[in-house]
Amino acid sequence: MMTTTRQHVLLYFSLLIALALVPAVDSSRYLLGQLTLFLIWVGVVTQWNLVFGVAGIFSLAQMMVFAIGGYVAAMLATHLGWSMWAGVPVAGLAAVLASTVIGFATLRQRGAYVALLTLALACAMQALIIVDTDCFSLDDGVCLTLTGGASGLSRFGDFGFREWFGYSYATIGNFYLALLLTALGSAFAFTVINSPLGHAFRALRDNPVCAAARGIDRVKYQVMVFSISAFFTGLFGGFYAGHYKAIGPTVLDISTLLFLLSAMIVGGVGRFWGPLLGCAVLMFFDELVKDLVEWRMVGIGLFTAVFVVVCPHGIVGLCERLAPRTPLR
Amino acid sequence: MVGSILQILVSTLTLGGIYAISAIGLALLWGVMGMLNMAQGALMAVGAYASVYAVAQLGIPWMLGLPAAVIIGGICGWLLFFASVRWMLGSAGYETNIIIVTVGFAIAVKSLLIIAFSGYPKRQPFTLEGGFQLAGTMVPYQTVLIVSVTLTLMLALTAILYKTRMGLAIRATAQGRRAAALMGVPAERVFLQVMMICGALAAISGVLVSSIANVSPALGDDAMLKVFIICVVAGLGNIPGTILVSFLLALVEVTIQYAVASKWGFPVMLCAAILILIWRPAGIFGNERIARN
Amino acid sequence: MRTETDDTLLSCENIVKRYGALTAVDRLSLQVRAGEVLGIGGPNGAGKTTLFDMISGVTKATEGRIVFKSRDITRLPPHKASPQGLARTFQLNAAFDSLSVEENVLCSAYFGRANILFPQLRYPPATREAARAALSTTGLEAAHDRKAGSLTVLQRKQLMIACALATRPSVLLLDEPVGGLNVAEIDQTIEMIDKVRNEWPVTIILIEHVMRFLVALCDRIVIMHHGRKIYEGPISGLAGDRQVVEVYLGEGAARRLRDAAERQACHA
Numbered sequence: 001m002m003t004t005t006r007q008h009v010l011l012y013f014s015l016l017i018a019l020a021l022v023p024a025v026d027s028s029r030y031l032l033g034q035l036t037l038f039l040i041w042v043g044v045v046t047q048w049n050l051v052f053g054v055a056g057i058f059s060l061a062q063m064m065v066f067a068i069g070g071y072v073a074a075m076l077a078t079h080l081g082w083s084m085w086a087g088v089p090v091a092g093l094a095a096v097l098a099s100t101v102i103g104f105a106t107l108r109q110r111g112a113y114v115a116l117l118t119l120a121l122a123c124a125m126q127a128l129i130i131v132d133t134d135c136f137s138l139d140d141g142v143c144l145t146l147t148g149g150a151s152g153l154s155r156f157g158d159f160g161f162r163e164w165f166g167y168s169y170a171t172i173g174n175f176y177l178a179l180l181l182t183a184l185g186s187a188f189a190f191t192v193i194n195s196p197l198g199h200a201f202r203a204l205r206d207n208p209v210c211a212a213a214r215g216i217d218r219v220k221y222q223v224m225v226f227s228i229s230a231f232f233t234g235l236f237g238g239f240y241a242g243h244y245k246a247i248g249p250t251v252l253d254i255s256t257l258l259f260l261l262s263a264m265i266v267g268g269v270g271r272f273w274g275p276l277l278g279c280a281v282l283m284f285f286d287e288l289v290k291d292l293v294e295w296r297m298v299g300i301g302l303f304t305a306v307f308v309v310v311c312p313h314g315i316v317g318l319c320e321r322l323a324p325r326t327p328l329r
Numbered sequence: 330m331v332g333s334i335l336q337i338l339v340s341t342l343t344l345g346g347i348y349a350i351s352a353i354g355l356a357l358l359w360g361v362m363g364m365l366n367m368a369q370g371a372l373m374a375v376g377a378y379a380s381v382y383a384v385a386q387l388g389i390p391w392m393l394g395l396p397a398a399v400i401i402g403g404i405c406g407w408l409l410f411f412a413s414v415r416w417m418l419g420s421a422g423y424e425t426n427i428i429i430v431t432v433g434f435a436i437a438v439k440s441l442l443i444i445a446f447s448g449y450p451k452r453q454p455f456t457l458e459g460g461f462q463l464a465g466t467m468v469p470y471q472t473v474l475i476v477s478v479t480l481t482l483m484l485a486l487t488a489i490l491y492k493t494r495m496g497l498a499i500r501a502t503a504q505g506r507r508a509a510a511l512m513g514v515p516a517e518r519v520f521l522q523v524m525m526i527c528g529a530l531a532a533i534s535g536v537l538v539s540s541i542a543n544v545s546p547a548l549g550d551d552a553m554l555k556v557f558i559i560c561v562v563a564g565l566g567n568i569p570g571t572i573l574v575s576f577l578l579a580l581v582e583v584t585i586q587y588a589v590a591s592k593w594g595f596p597v598m599l600c601a602a603i604l605i606l607i608w609r610p611a612g613i614f615g616n617e618r619i620a621r622n
Numbered sequence: 623m624r625t626e627t628d629d630t631l632l633s634c635e636n637i638v639k640r641y642g643a644l645t646a647v648d649r650l651s652l653q654v655r656a657g658e659v660l661g662i663g664g665p666n667g668a669g670k671t672t673l674f675d676m677i678s679g680v681t682k683a684t685e686g687r688i689v690f691k692s693r694d695i696t697r698l699p700p701h702k703a704s705p706q707g708l709a710r711t712f713q714l715n716a717a718f719d720s721l722s723v724e725e726n727v728l729c730s731a732y733f734g735r736a737n738i739l740f741p742q743l744r745y746p747p748a749t750r751e752a753a754r755a756a757l758s759t760t761g762l763e764a765a766h767d768r769k770a771g772s773l774t775v776l777q778r779k780q781l782m783i784a785c786a787l788a789t790r791p792s793v794l795l796l797d798e799p800v801g802g803l804n805v806a807e808i809d810q811t812i813e814m815i816d817k818v819r820n821e822w823p824v825t826i827i828l829i830e831h832v833m834r835f836l837v838a839l840c841d842r843i844v845i846m847h848h849g850r851k852i853y854e855g856p857i858s859g860l861a862g863d864r865q866v867v868e869v870y871l872g873e874g875a876a877r878r879l880r881d882a883a884e885r886q887a888c889h890a
Contacts, residue, residue, distance in 0.1 A: 058425065105603075108610035111424065112365060116561040117606045120599050123554060127596035196741040199729040203718040210716035212700035213678060213709070214785060215734035254554070258367075258432050265429050269422060270720075297440035305433025308426050309416050 008272055009190060015276075016183050023172050032175045036243060038283050039178040043185045043236045045264050045275035050229040053270030054193055056205030057222065058111055061102045061118035063257045064125055065230045069095040069237025070247040071129075071147060077156035077241075078144060079137050084159050088238035095234020096227050103226030107219055119254075126252035152248020159242050174243045181239060185232035190272070192228065201225050262304045268316030277315045333587065335466040340583040343472045345576035346479030347537045351556045352563075352571045353486060354530035360503040360566030361523045362418060364427050368409060369531050369556065370549030371435035374442055376402045376532025377453060377539040377548055381446075384454040394455040395478070398532040406528025409434060410521050418520070442546040450543040455536050475537050482533065483572065489526075490568075499523060503566065551595075555582075558602045564615025574613065578602070631656045631825055632677070632708075632793055637686030637696075639672050639849075646672040648849035649686070654793070659819065659826045661840035661857075663833075665870050669849040670829045671713060674795050678710045679703045691792070704734035709791035713798050713829075715778035719771030723762055723781055726770050727753040727788045734789030756788035759817055776807045780814065787822060794818070796828040800835050812838045833875060837882055845870060858883045 019039075023032065048062040072094040073087035082090075102121060106114045129147045136146035147153070161173025192198050200221050203211040208218055241247040250256075259282070267278025282304070289299040311318045351369060358364045379401035380394030389397070413430045417423050457470035490496035501509040502519045510516045531549075539548050559578055563570035578598055586594040605613060632654040639647040647669040654660055662670050675681040677688055679700040688696045690706060698706070718726050728745050731752040732738065745753075757763050760780040765773065770781060779799060786794055799815070800808045812835060818824065819839075830836055836843060837857055845853035845866050853859075853866045860866055861876040861883070871879065 105607055109606065110610070112359070112565060113561055113606065113610060113612070115365070115428075116557055117603065119554075120558055120603050120606070124596060124599035124603060127599055131592045131596055191743065195743045196729060196732050196738075196745055199718075199721060199725055200733060200741065202720050203726075203729055206718040206720055207716050209680065209700075210712060210718070212680070213704060213712075213734075214730040214789065215701050215704040215737075216729075217699075217701040258429070261425075262429050262432070265422075265426060269425065294440070294444050298437045298444070301433045301435070301437030301440065303433070305413065305430045305437070308430045308433070309413055312417065312420050312422055312426050 005194065012186065012190075012273070012276070013183065016179060016186075020176070020179055023175065027168075027172060029171050032171045034283070034287075036171075036175045036178045038279055039175075039182040040236050040240055040243075041260060041263065041279045041283070042276050043178075043182045044233055045260050045267075045279060046182075046186050046189045047229040047233045047236075048260065049264060049270065049275050050189055050192060050201070051225050052264065053274065054198060054205070055201040055222065055225040056270075057106070057225065058115040059102075059106065059118045059226070060115050060257060060261070061099070061121055061226075062233065062260065063252055064102070064118070064122040065095045065099045065233045066237040066240070067122075067125065067247070067251045068098045069234030070241040070251060071153075071237075072234070073238035074148075074153040074156055074241040074247045075146065078139075078148075078153050079146075084157055084238070084242040088235055088242065091238030091241075092231045092234040095230040095237060099230030099233070100223060100227045103223040106226075107222060119257075122252055122257070123254075126249045129249045129252075148248065150249060152246055152250070153241075154246035154248075156245065157242075158245050178239065178243070181232070181235060185236070188232060189229075193272075197221075197224070197228075262308075266304065266307055266314055268314030271314065271316040273316050274314060281315060331464060332466045335464055337580070337583050337587050339466070339468055339472055340587075341576060341580045343475050343541065344583060345579035346475055347534055347541075347552070348556055348559055348579055349572045349575035350479060350482055350530050350537070351534035351552065352559045352575050353483075353568055354527035354534075355556055355560050356563070356566055356568050356571045357499070357503075357523050358527050359560065360568075361499060362414060362502075362506070362520050363424060364414060364431075365424075365557075366409075366431050366527065367428055367553075368431040368435040368438070369527075370547075370553035371438040371442075372402060372405055372409075372528055372531035373535030373538060373549030373552065374439060374544075374546050375405055376535035377544045378442055378446055378451075379532065380453065380455050380536045380539075381451050381544050391454040391456075394453075395533060395536055398536045399529045402528040402530070402532025402535075403525040404528070405438075405532075406525040407521065409528065410524040414520060414524065415517070439546045446546075448546060450545045453536065453539040453544050456540045471540060475540070478533070478537065482530070495519075495522060555595075555598070558599070561612055562602050562605050564612030567612070567614045570612070570614030629656045630654070631691065632827075633689045634673070634677070635687045635689065637673075637676060637683045637688060639669070639676060639681065640684045645849055647676065647683075650846070650849065650851055652844065652851070652854075654825060654827060656792075656825055658841045659815075659828070659839050661836040661843040662827065662829045662846060663831065663836060663843060663870065664846035664852075668846040670846055671797055672849075673846070674710055674797055674827075674829065677703075678708055678795060702737070704789050704791070705737050707790075707792040708795065709734065709786035709789045709793070710795035711779075711782040711786050711797055711799065713801065715775065715782060717770040717773075717778055717781050717785070720769065722767050722769055723773070723777075723784075724753065724757070724766040726781060727756055727762075727784050730785035731756070731788035731790075734785075752790055753788050755821075756784040759787060759821055760784040760814060775802060776810070779803070779811070783814070783818070787818065787824075790822075791824060793825045793827065796826065796830075798829055798831070800830060800832050808832060808835055811835070815839055833871075833879055834882070837879070 022035065044062065044066055051057050051059050069091035073084060073091040076082040076087040076090060077084060102118065106117060109117055130150045132145050132147045132149045134145060135143040137144045159173060159177060162170040165173065200216050203216055204218055204221055212218060263278035263282050264274060266281055267274030285303055286300060289296045292299060355366060355369060358366050376398035379398045383389055383397035384391050384394045417427060457474050460467050460469035490500060498514045498519050501514050502516060506516065535549055538552055542548065559574050560571055563574040581601055582594045582598045585597045630653050634650060634652040636649045636651055637647060638649055664670055676683045679698045683696055687694060690708060695706065728749060731749045732745055757766060760783055762780050762784055765777060773781060800811050803811065840857060843857050843860060844851055847869050853863050861880040867873065867876045
């Protein structure tokens with residue numbers, strides 16, 4: 001058991017290292033751009049998996065936490081002129097703070113109520129950003145609202161790879177930064193899952209009454225899983241803002257949230273490989289049907305629905321059924 | 330003053346009625362089979378287009394647009410049941426998986442609507458022009474139409490749920506799926522009936538929503554979110570509570586739009602819902618479940 | 623009135639639990655001495671599990687006081703009972719199904735032993751040692767890497783006891799430890815509880831219907847009915863108590879119990 005877990009971790013990180021070699025083979029902006037986005041989504045879903053899969057809390061606040069990270073980095077850059085390198089870590093911390101508050105808000109809810117409360121929070125944040133039209137600061141006589149309102153914030157700095165290494169290296173630089181963040185985020189998540197803390201989360205998911213009888217405090221650990229999963233989520237939010245040099249209320253669209261939820265479920269909820277495989281399959285399928293133009297969304301919708309009906313435990317569950325000897329966790 | 334209060338009241342009745350119809354469908358689905366139906370918005374759009382198509386292409390009178398929507402909505406409910414819930418109910422992860430499955434179908438259906446009817450907004454034929462004066466306030470006939478459709482539906486639903494064998498079976502299943510099945514209630518037939526009722530309700534709601542805005546594939550999206558919030562604020566599965574909260578939240582939304590600014594209606598409604606949920610974790614009329622170990 | 627002595631470890635003083643109009647436990651008093659095995663019997667709905675729920679903090683007593691190691695624990699939240707030294711098992715086979723047997727026991731040993739402010743990244747050696755000992759006593763070593771969800775009924779019962787033991791409790795509350803087991807498995811469990819008694823410094827309170835099990839293990843027995851205590855004393859007196867025979871045992875069981883007690887007296 002121990003050795004198989006180690007083998008899976010090794011295989012996982014070998015895959016990430018293999019990804020690091022991609023720019024040597026093909027450094028087209030499109031491919032690297034898509035891979036960077038893929039890494040961002042893998043990172044976000046990996047952290048979400050801690051709350052949703054490991055701790056079993058039906059939270060839909062993940063993109064809200066991500067957006068808070070992105071907005072904090074973007075607002076610091078826009079209004080205070082901070083560099084992205086300083087803004088992104090602060091974004092991570094701000095996300096932790098916000099997520100802790102969300103964790104407290106969901107404490108007394110169960111199941112679907114958690115889902116709809118967190119969804120309402122995310123929608124409220126989006127709605128409040130959209131109605132924000134008051135000037136917060138002036139930039140050369142141009143009115144800047146605090147959050148950028150419906151059109152979002154843009155025209156702030158990026159990570160500076162362009163200035164340092166030249167135009168063509170901006171994409172590569174961002175790609176490697178995303179890869180580094182994803183590797184760190186995954187390592188963090190896997191450490192947590194296999195530590196006493198992870199066992200406490202899973203114990204509370206499996207049987208809350210029994211967990212309490214074994215000394216596990218539900219309030220404390222439920223809030224904690226919200227806090228710790230938020231740090232890397234916030235970092236990815238900040239990175240997203242720096243990468244696209246823009247952030248807007250569209251990151252809070254339900255469609256993005258549902259895409260990531262599909263990725264988690266298609267991959268396998270609560271499973272080691274779930275986030276990576278789920279994002280890979282959905283993004284790859286999206287590339288496949290791109291040429292179908294108007295039929296593209298029909299294909300994506302039907303594929304996801306049929307896949308989940310046929311394989312309710314996702315790709316990982318499917319693999320376990322086909323080859324029961326290799327437990328993927 | 331009286332005029333503006335009347336104005337708010339009229340708008341609340343219209344909006345609340347539309348919300349209530351859709352919310353009852355969702356509440357039934359949750360109560361009977363623990364299903365959060367994210368395809369509700371798409372079903373609303375299907376209903377609205379069914380009415381448009383039937384009136385424009387088949388040349389039936391505009392009044393019959395609504396029955397056409399009901400039939401198509403019911404068929405969609407039937408299809409959705411056999412394409413998803415039928416295979417999933419009771420399996421591990423059902424609660425979350427059903428969300429993704431219904432979202433998947435919703436995306437596909439909305440895209441198909443765009444392909445079939447183009448994304449351009451269309452006019453809903455199920456409308457009455459004009460209105461009458463009441464204490465100095467203009468009350469559109471459309472409002473009267475919507476309120477009467479809503480009232481009729483609620484009475485019909487109450488009759489179905491409380492006066493028929495089918496209603497008895499539905500209520501029994503909602504109270505305890507296993508127990509009802511053991512008592513000989515044909516669970517699968519009940520599920521199918523509920524899905525079809527929900528499809529029909531969504532379709533009617535879609536026709537009514539589009540009659541005060543216009544017909545487009547995304548018409549159900551905003552309404553669906555509001556309706557979900559109504560359902561949880563009321564307490565999932567509680568039908569009388571759901572109806573009450575539909576009108577309550579409509580009142581909040583309309584009042585804010587009228588008194589402050591149109592753009593604040595939705596955010597304030599969301600914040601109110603969040604506070605209510607934090608105060609009452611299982612909704613206003615819901616009970617926290619006590620389980621035995 | 624109070625029979626509390628120096629070696630009283632746990633005492634319930636006139637505790638009451640009401641659910642609306644229903645009184646599940648009605649002014650019950652109970653003293654448990656260090657080192658003894660106390661059996662609690664009684665018909666279904668007598669309030670036995672509710673008593674455990676109150677002692678372990680799962681529900682709060684409506685009235686009365688529960689004192690453990692001279693400390694009032696009546697209002698203790700459930701997750702604080704275990705670090706105090708009170709470990710319980712459940713009537714249903716409660717375990718953390720997605721964790722392995724070893725992880726179940728480790729996690730219980732770690733969080734159930736002391737209040738953890740912030741968990742470490744690995745289990746400390748003392749925790750591992752306690753978990754290993756608990757697995758050994760309950761005979762689950764061979765199954766240590768199985769998922770708890772895949773265990774047999776007997777193994778799940780053993781796992782539950784192992785988890786409770788791993789917290790190194792001073793009082794172990796066992797709720798129907800042999801409910802649903804067959805005769806051979808019951809004998810196996812009797813042997814195991816004997817082993818627990820010999821190897822661990824623990825006081826045991828157990829709820830059980832199987833008389834043979836109570837006879838084999840208990841020093842003292844309490845019978846509850848409608849939330850009240852109707853009998854307290856040695857097992858041997860049970861068959862002679864009219865009320866106990868009437869509401870719980872029945873004549874046949876009383877006769878068998880008398881025979882068993884005689885046989886045991888001959889062996890001794």
